[in-house]
Amino acid sequence: MMRTTRNKPCISFTPIITVLASLLITAICGRAHGQLWYSHPHAVIELGDFGQRLGLAYAINDVGEITGCAWHEDGSWTAFFWRNGTIIDLGTLGGPTSVGNRINDLGEVTGNADTAVSGRHHAFYWDGSTMNDLGTLNEVSNGWGINNIDQIVGVTDRSEARPVGVLWQDGQLIELDTLYDGGSGYAYDINEQGQITGQADDGDWWRVVLWEDGTVQDLGFYGVGKSINEATQIVGQIGLDRNKAFLWDNGVKTNVHFIPYYDASAAEDINEQGEIVGWIGKNAITPNAFLRTGEGQSILLDDLVAPRSSWHLEVAYGINELGQITGWGKKPRDQPDFDNQAFLLTPVYPLFELSEAQPGVAGQTNTITASGIEPGTRVYFCWSQHGGGHLIPGCDTQVNALQIDNPKVAGTAIADGNGVATLEGKVPAKMSGQWLLFQAVVPNKCAISNLVVQKFE
Template sequence: MLKTKNRSVFFGLAAWTLAATLAGTASSAAQAQSYQLLDLGYLGGGPGGFFSQATGINAQGQVVGISSAFDNGASRQYGFVWNAGSMSPLLPLGNTGFTSYTGGINNAGQIAGTSYTAGQAAVHTVRWQLGNSASTDLGTGLAFSFGNAINNSGVIGGHENNQAARWSASNTKQLLPSLGGSQGFVYGLNDAGLAVGESLTIADVTSRATLWNAAGQASDLGTLAGGSFSWATGINSAGHVVGASDLNGNPNISHATLWRNGQVLDLGTLGGQYSDARAINTGGLVVGGSYLAGDTVQHAMLWNGSTLLDLNALVNAAGAGFAYLEVATALNDSGQIVGNGITLNGQTHAFLLTPVPEPQTWLLMFCGLAGLALLRRRKAS
């Protein structure tokens, strides 16, 4: 007969063994992570239509993008922030009623974007703060500038008059060099201040994915084998960069690309000739869009570190009112994904995907709790 203490240990080990066995069974049954899909809606309708598009998400699950709106009898397009189930407009400079756009949102609720100035004389980079309706103008006179990304330090990346630019948290502008050509654009930033985008090369012969270091020096990230064009759209804390590259000098035949540890990796497509990666998180998950076979329909995609997946296969799109998810544009480190989908009635709406805990997670939790309860009962006896 086992002593009471040894029996407690025995039953505890048995519970954990059962948990591990069940978890292994569940893991083999689960083909991939599944998600809860939410339609984020739109600000308003009118002659301009009923649409929204997501451009960024932060750690709190707050989402930014652009949406149709109907304001004072006129159709507008406003940047929006979606927070805790509610979508609010980000008004243009001076609340002039003209168009505004968003580029991204950081964990402090700072939002980078773009707005027409009064009279639509120019377009300027703008900083908004969640909870504050005022906008900060980072532009210069009649110059056209765009805020495309923001990091957690409040640094904004974009371009002014087609020259790559970075604005500090104190709103000081730094123009960045190209790779020898006449234009450059920043599309992504990480918290170390590294910026990525694209730049024209000498004599504007081609455009290459570009990395600007903290000092502002530009580096050519290169292309996939046989390629001539490339562009970069996102960078994570490890300095891994995503974007796309052509394969044969034709930018219409391009593949999602990952620049990692000196390698240029082809992430492939979902069957078509074109795919592009839009963002990468700390865990190395990559999101974007890819055409299916026949190159007539694009689907949102996820690269999980080894396999390129169609996000439509991981959700109940019709159950949430979507015909299909078209492109994924951003994600956070919790694995939440935002993007744009086509609804059942043909509209474009922003969506939010939230990971559903995998079966083995619940099994481990249940069996662990059962094991602890059993141990307590044995000790009590």
């Protein structure tokens, strides 16, 4: 179960020309070379890293805060806390690396971190300022889930190097029941009722289990439970190879592996609306991030990103109650060996209308208008060659974000008494045949227009 937060703008609007734009771009619905982009409006935000341009995001809370791990220039990686465009290094327990696995709505994180003893990593609890060692039953442990009353679940090894599921509560380390004496288990998530899901072995292989009121229940099939919501819906991977995504709901198991010719998938998280995120692919090496709606419709996340994006979203690991999704992907998409980048995919909310550029011809003066705006409001007309996303200065991502990468400001205009802002400028002849994206924004109101995509004649 995961949650989210907002991000602060890291874009700084720098007008290129005040009144006349050096470049205008947009499109009209129904025109041969352009369109107004309304379908599934989302922005995808790159979260950043610690110098190595490599990061993985594992969880998001209901206020948009994210945790995961990011790489340093020396090749080590450490857990991070991300909020509103700011990324914080959570450090370690004395060793070189750490990973943040889950974050609750209070911004508290659990995961694992190396200690000063080589080869030993321990579960940790980060309370917002300090990383605290949760200890082990023997040598190693890992924190996998945390709820809002600071119950943490995970795994540790017994003296005989046998992994067992555990609950950290009120300063106590409590071993969870197994399916038989001497059995093994892993606890991966806990909801606000204290229900826990994970996996336990039956002496032969791993079974999906539910721990409730101190008792372990075998749900009746092989696999692993990864996330549980307040309705006791569980998602994870099913099968002896644990290679197909599933949903378990009130005793009914549903296969959510939705592309038959792909061989592998995983459901990583579920929110209270029953929305599921995960990945699907020919194998685990070539994943594609997906969303399954509460109504059962499955969508590849790449289809939610604005056109002409350089992103390929590979794995979705967390979703919150606003439908914000986090995970990692490649950018640019056409370099398969490029390092993974942590992302936030967030819904956006266009509040006013942007028209096409007229006449839509390069080498001529073009006019573009924004309408439905409060008179006297200054509007910034932004453009880019790539869809994606960018933070708006001073605005939380749960309020709005731009749907274009590396936006540039073509110019600004003030809305007249009819609520219409108009910008004119000559589009360079070299833009003939080029696709460009355009979006208008009122930064101090966190208001955006629809996205416009156009190929200039």
